[in-house]
Structures are given as structure tokens and as C-alpha cells.
Amino acid sequence: MGVYIVKRLLLTIPLLLVISFLTFVLINLSPQDPAKLVLQAQDVPVITDELIAQTKYQLGLDDPFIVQYMNWLTSCFHLDFGNSYVKDETVWILLKPAFFNTLKLTLVSSIAIIIFSIILGAVCALIEGRVIDRFIRGLFFFLSALPAYLIGILMIWYFSVKLDLLPTSGLESYQSYILPVSVIALTHIGLYFRTVRSAVLENLNEDYVLYARASGIPEKKIIVSVLKNSLQVSISIFCMSIPLILGGTVVVENVFAWPGLGSLSINSILNRDFPVIQAYVLIIAVTFVVFNTLSDVINMALNPKLRGGE
Template sequence: MLKYVIKRILMIIPVVLAVSFIVFFIMDFVPSDPAVTALGDGATEEQLEYYRETHGLNDPLVVRYVRYMGGILHGDMGTSYANNQQVWDLFFAKFPNTLRLAVASVVVTVVLSIPLGVIAAVKENTWVDTVCSTLSFIGLAMPNFWLGLLLIMLFAVNLGLLPSTGADGFASLILPAITCGTGNMAALTRITRSSMLDVLKQDYLRTARAKGQSESKIITHHAFKNAQIPVVTQIGIQMSTLIGGAVLTERVFAWPGVGAFLVDSIQKSDFEVVTGFVIMLAIFVSIVLLIVDVLYAFMDPRIKAQYARS
């Protein structure tokens, strides 16, 4: 088992190398000159050339790539062209906010979707099923920014209960998490429902019923335990997407996260930031997927046995 985890951690390395090279390669094609971004339109050709020479921008692509990756190992991802701050510092100033919002959103999604999906499956093809599925779609049907604005109007402006913007403490997390979390409900409810429907047909539930076990325990203890894997996979996928930043939600609530900042940097052609951020995000998404893989082993002993063999 430990061997498997170590193997999976090592497998992150080639993924990160590939992602970083692709990002680096694409950024090289972008028709924009970092020297112009840094020095402004008024700079002379000599000043620009001097900037390029001193920052190593004239070296071949591969040389620059190797130098860049060497820097990352020391926590150096270059400086932002736009404001001269260290990209590393910028990332780790923004990322905790993104992570907090992502975790809170996933909690909202999970708490709402799993009961809805389980109930929909147990009451398959009845009006209860329809109600649960419809509820789960509400979040998807309402655009994020619109729901966010409605929530701000109600809870921040009219009731004055919660802050409308910023990231100060738990209270400011509530509205963005609801906005973001409800958008993912439909997918997770569907997956939970279909996974439970598969399990509810299984013979071992009949065995549990024949023992005299109650229906509610059969569903929570026997059935759901077997339906978890697709559900956790979906949660992992949603977590990965959220780590990349929930741009619209961040914009509406002025949430200081990675996503909105990354979009700004692209608009400003601040490619040192874009490259650094995308590489770091690739690393964190890989970590999330690794955690999901390891969780499988705790949910299904057959997978654990497989991991132990591999």
C-alpha cells in the first residue's frame, strides 16, 4: 500500500514536467514581448534589447525551460512583469483563498447532493425522484454570477447578515461557497443516483434484509458503502476544477483567489505569472487525484488488495 502511494507520488513528476513544458512552449508562441510589458510602450529599442539580454529572453527555448525549472526547485518562478513581485509569493498569497473556497464549495455540494441522489435512487421513478433531480438542477440552471448577485442582495444588502465581498473569516466564505457549490450539485446528484441504482439491485442487500436489518441501515451501511467510488471520483474532479479557480464567483464576491488573478494576468500579458500559476495548479490537481486514488483503497478492500500487489 505504502509502496503504491510512493509510486503514485513519483508519477506526478513526469506529469508536471510535461505540463510545464507544454505551457512554456505555448507561451513562447504568444505574440507579445515581455520586455514591452515590463518597460512600457515608451521604451527605446536599446532599452528593450538590454532588458531581453539581462533577463535571458534571447536564449533558446530549451535553455530557458531548464533554467526556469531549476528555479522552481528553489522556490523561484521569476518575477511578475506587471508589478515586479515574486510569482512564487503571489501564488502562495492567492492559493490558500482558492483552496478554502474550493473545499467549502465541495462541502456544500456533497452535503446537498449525496442525500438527494440517494433518496432519488431509493424512490426511483416516483415523484420524489423527480423532485430531487429537479432540485439538483436548480444550481446548474442559475448562472453563477446571477445567483451570487441575488445572494448578495438578500443576505448582504437587505438583511445585512453576511459580508458581500472579501475574504475575512468564515462569514465571508458562506455566500461564495453556496454560489459555487450549488452549481456542481446536478452532476454529483446524478452520479450518486446512478451509482446507488446499480448497488440497490445487488443480491447482498437481500442478504442483509433477510438478516432482519432495517431499510435505512441497509441503504446507509450496506448500499452506500458500495456506491462511494464513482461519487468520490466526481468529487475529485469537481475539486480539481475548483482549484483552477472559480473565476466568476471570485469576480462577483471580490474573492482574492487564483482564478480571477490568472485571468487578469493573461489580459495584462504577464506571462511569467501565467506560466508559474499553471504549473503550480497542475501540481495541486495531481495531488488531489492522488488523494482520490488512495481513498479508493479505503472504500473497497478489493482495490486495496490490487494496490498491494502492484
């Protein structure tokens, strides 16, 4: 087990290097001159070639490309992503509160999605083909097809404007989580609960269930065993749901004015704040790699067959 974890961690190193290099390359392919953007953000009235050359020298933009990349990568290991072109602050100072706000929203949403997916998936599998099963599947299939901003606007209109129960935006109290978490959960549960349902149905048709029932084992114990085996199949999908939600909160955060990475990234794109965009893309990509590795390790820990094949 320990050897497998070490191997997986070592395999992530070249992958992360490739991701960081592509992130740096793609941002630098922009036709906009970063030095000129910095001067424009500083409201310099007259931008001359001398000022552009001086700014490039100060930012290290006149160094060879590979030198720029290595300097940037080395700084990233210390959480130093450079300075914002628009605001007179370091990128990490801007990213840190936004990242933790988005992370809190993501974790609360993921917990809600996992709990409801397991409950709905198990219930629908146990009552397969009945009216309630078809109704739940149809409802969440419909909700997952709707855009998140539409569901968010409708919930704001009903719960905040019409009923005046919940805040429409910002992060002031625990009530601020209810609407954005609900929108994220409603748009994701449809996918995950169907996965759980399929896994439960597959396990219910296995021979061990038939033998357990023939042996007189109580039905509750059989169902618990089926759920345990089904969750082993679904664990990878649940682990990957966290980075997917983390990277997909852009729309929800902008609808509810949530002070997170989504809102920050949109403002950075509009203002062409390249250092912030680079850091955002890198953080999201690293999160995907980390949780993908975590899902493999959890599967290895839960599945004896995988441990036997190590």
C-alpha cells in the first residue's frame, strides 16, 4: 500500500510540471503586451517605448522564455505568483481569501451532493421501475439539464424576493450558503445519484446476494453489504466531484456575488490580469490532479483486489 502511494505521488510530479508549463505558455500567447497592460492599469497618461522597455526589465519580461518560466515556477513553490497588473497587491493576497471562500462553498456542496446521491440512488435502486423511481430520475435529469444561472435566478426570485427568507448575495452568515449550495447540488445530483443507482442494481444482481438470501441472512444486512460494495465503485466519481465543483462555481458565484475564485477569475479575465489568471488555472489543475490521486489511493485501500494486484 505504501509503495503504491509513493508511486502515485511520483507520477504526479511530471504531470504537474507539464500543467504548469502549458499554463505559462498559453497565457504568454496572448497578443496583449503585459508591460503595456501594467502601465495602463497604473493610469500612465503617455505610454512610450522607453517606459515599456523599463517595465519589461522590472518584471523580467525581457529574459529568455525558459528563464521566465523557471523563475515563475520556482516562485510558485513558495506561493508567490507575482504581482497583480491591476491592483497594487501580490496575487496570493488576492487569491487566498477567494480560494478559501470557494473551497468552503465546494466542500459544503460536495457533502450535500454525496449524501443526497447515496440516499436517492439507493432508494431508486430498491424500488426500481416504480412511479417514484421514474419521477425522481426524470426530475433530476430535467434539473441537471437546466443552466445553473437560471435555477439561481429563479431561487433568488422566490426565496429572497417573494418570500424574503434568504439573502440574495454575499457571504454574511450560514444563510448565505443555502441558495448557492442548493443550486450546485441540484445541477449535480442527477449525475451522481444515477451512478449510485446503477452500482446498487448491479450488486443486487450478483450471486453473493442470491446466496445470502438463500442462507437466511437478514435483508438489512444484505442491503448494507450491497451499499458498501456499490460505494467502492462510486468513490472515484465522488472524489472527482470536488475539483469539478471547485472549477465550475464561476457561474454560481457570479449569480450570488460570492467572493470566491469564480468572481475573481472573471474580473481578472475582463481586466487582462495575467498573473491572477495563471495562478487560478494552475490551482484548479493541481486540485484535479490531487483529487484524482486521492481517489486512486482510496480505491486501493477499499478494494482488496487492487491491493492484491499491487
